[in-house]
Amino acid sequence: MCAAGPALHWPMTTFIETAAIETTAIDWEHSASHIGIMAKVEIYTKFLCGFCVRAKNLLAAKGVEIEEIDITMDAVKRDEMLSRSNGQFTVPQIFIDGRHVGGSDDLAALEASDQLDAMLAS
Numbered sequence: 333m334c335a336a337g338p339a340l341h342w343p344m345t346t347f348i349e350t351a352a353i354e355t356t357a358i359d360w361e362h363s364a365s366h367i368g369i370m371a372k373v374e375i376y377t378k379f380l381c382g383f384c385v386r387a388k389n390l391l392a393a394k395g396v397e398i399e400e401i402d403i404t405m406d407a408v409k410r411d412e413m414l415s416r417s418n419g420q421f422t423v424p425q426i427f428i429d430g431r432h433v434g435g436s437d438d439l440a441a442l443e444a445s446d447q448l449d450a451m452l453a454s
Contacts, residue, residue, distance in 0.1 A: 383436040
């Protein structure tokens with residue numbers, strides 16, 4: 333067992349390694365940074381959230397600037413996220429130009445279906 337304990341060792345390592353592998357496979361020719369002006373992207377996160385890292389890495393690989401809202405110790409921001417996401421309490425919660433996209437898996441699904449770049453081009 334590692335010094336960090338089982339809660340941080342296996343899941344975090346797996347998510348961070350997965351995020352690094354997935355972002356290297358992105359087709360740079362079709363990234364949003366080549367499209368032009370980009371949409372405003374807001375992402376609600378928590379400290380040590382592997383899914384948050386995965387979503388941020390995907391957006392960063394596309395050259396997207398994000399507004400990260402850390403709700404780890406902020407009840408007001410957490411309540412804001414709950415209100416904006418219709419009660420979704422998992423993180424990340426992602427918004428593109430004010431439109432609720434969902435979480436990390438939803439963002440990855442948009443990328444896989446070639447819809448993400450269009451949403452990011454405003």
